[in-house]
Amino acid sequence: MVISMNKEFLLNLYKACEMGSTSIKDVIGIISNKENKITKNLIDYENQYIVLKDRVEHILKENNITYGGGSLMAKAGSFMGVHMELMRDNSDAKIADMLIQGFTMGVLEVTRELKKNKERITKEEKAIAEDLISFQNKAIKEMKHFL
Numbered sequence: 794m795v796i797s798m799n800k801e802f803l804l805n806l807y808k809a810c811e812m813g814s815t816s817i818k819d820v821i822g823i824i825s826n827k828e829n830k831i832t833k834n835l836i837d838y839e840n841q842y843i844v845l846k847d848r849v850e851h852i853l854k855e856n857n858i859t860y861g862g863g864s865l866m867a868k869a870g871s872f873m874g875v876h877m878e879l880m881r882d883n884s885d886a887k888i889a890d891m892l893i894q895g896f897t898m899g900v901l902e903v904t905r906e907l908k909k910n911k912e913r914i915t916k917e918e919k920a921i922a923e924d925l926i927s928f929q930n931k932a933i934k935e936m937k938h939f940l
Contacts, residue, residue: 799913800858805906806922807849807860809899814842816871816895820888823879831885831939834932838892841928848921889939896929896936903929 817839824832853860878891907914907922914922 798915799910799918800856802906802910802914803849803853803856803858803918804860806903806918806925807846807853809903809925810842810846810849812871813895813899814839814846816875817842817892819871819875820879820891823876824883824888827883829883829885829888831888831936834935835888838928838932845921845925845928852915852918852921885939889936893933893936893940896933900926900929900933 817835821832821835821839850860875891878887903922903926907919907926911919
C-alpha cells in the first residue's frame with residue numbers, strides 16, 4: 794500500500810467523478826421516455842465515471858480518508874439547472890452542448906489539480922487523473938457528432 798500525500802487531490806478527484814456520474818444520471822432520467830440517440834453514449838459515460846470513482850474510492854479507503862458525496866445543495870442546483878435547460882430543449886444537440894461544456898470544465902479542473910500536486914501524488918493517483926482527462930477528451934470528440 795502506497796500512502797497518499799495529498800488528501801485534497803484525492804477528494805477533488807472523487808468529487809469530479811461523482812459530479813460527472815450524478816449529472817449524467819440526471820440527464821438520463823430526464824430523457825428516459827424520449828427517443829434520443831445520445832442515450833447510449835450517456836449510459837457509457839455514466840459507467841466510466843463510476844469505474845473511475847470506484848478507483849479513487851479504493852485509494853481513499855486504503856488511506857483511511859473520510860469522504861462523502863458532494864453537497865446536497867450543489868447536487869440540487871446542478872439537477873435544477875439541467876432540468877430547466879432540457880425542459881426548453883431536450884434535443885441531442887442541446888445535450889451534447891451541455892456535456893461538452895461539463896467535460897471541458899472537468900478537463901481544466903483535473904489538469905490544474907494535476908499540475909498543482911504533481912510532486913505529492915502517487916503514480917496510481919496520477920494514472921486515474923490522466924484516465925479521467927483522457928475519457929473526457931474522448932467524450933468531447935464523440936459529442937461533437939451530435940451538434
